[in-house]
Amino acid sequence: MADRPAYLRIAGTLREQIRDGTYPPGSRLPTMAELCAAHGVSEIVVRQAVNLLRGEGLIETRRGGGTVVKITPPARRVAMDRYRAVTRPMAVPATTFTRDQRINWNQYRLDREFTRAEADADLAALFELPAGTELLRRRFVFYARGEPQQISVNYLPWSLVGDTPVADxxxxxxxxxxLAQLEFLGYPPTRVEESVRARMPSPEEAETLRMSPGVPVLAITRRMLAGPRVLEVCRDIVIPADRVILDYAIDLED
Incomplete structure (x- = not known):
């Protein structure tokens, strides 16, 4: 529309050209000077348009390489039934993460940080235990082929895991x-619950996961239960939203 600010019109034109393939992933956008000449505006206006698209996660600026259309790997599909796969006998080491990413054990890396903590009110409610219950807190950063893909902060009752290999x-x-750790402890999970919400990443999460500006994350809260007992709470599993598609299915009985 003619009455829209010039930077919005320019951003809209570039956005459409990115989506229709005029500028495919990895290609370089016209220079600032070329965009100024093409649209008859000042460099300040063009910079506003470019900053808007950068904030949407569509483009990135590379030192010495100009402004290019961001290359986004195909999102992986993740379904709840992936938990069943790792409870079956395995010929080679695997986890839900390695199966999701379709990587072998040698392509998998896990940064970890273990501490002891006390359950706050929210964690106590999730565990259905009193506030102040002692927990093992484990923060993991998951890598596939050398690239960070997700962060997970999970909790286990210290009374269950203290002085066991699971706490090492x-x-x-x-x-x-x-799943395998709980089975090792003699409590094979019988139920997994997940709730999903979208939010913007914290600065630390965005830096750790090497995210582009403007991209939200999916934050998944998980509980693992054996019968009525809650054995594990994950608050949260954090995954960039442009890297994953969550698939959910339910069988409807007659």
Whole structure:
């Protein structure tokens, strides 16, 4: 529309050209001077348009390489039934993450940080335990082929895992992940619950996951139960929203 600010019109034109393939992923946009000449505006106006598209996660500026259309890897599809796969006998080490990413064990890296903590009101409600209950807190950063893909902060009752191999960070990564660890402790999970919300990443999350500006994350809160007992709470699993598609299915009985 003619009455829209010039920077919005320019951003809209470039956005459409990115989406229709005029500028495919990895291609360089016209220079500032070329955009100024094409649209008859000042460099300040063009910079506003470019900053808007950068904030939407569509483009990125590379030192010495100009402004290019961001290359976004195809989003991986993640379904709830992935938890069943790692409870079956495995010929080779795997976890839900390695299966999701379709990587082998040698392409998997896990940064970890283990501490002891007390359950705050929210964690206590999720565990259905009193506030102040002692927990093992584990923060993980998951890498596939050398690239950080997700952050996970999970909690386990200290009374369950204290002085066991599960509380030893040196034993990570553990084939089968948390499911296998709970089974090792004698409590094979019978139910997994997940709730998902979208939000913007914290500065620390965006830096750790090497995210472009303007991209939200999916924050997944998970509980693992054995019968009525809550054995693990993950608050949260954090994944850039442009890297994953969550698939959910339910069988409807007659």
């Amino acid at each position: 960070p040196g034993r990570e990564p553990w084939p089968g992940g948390t």
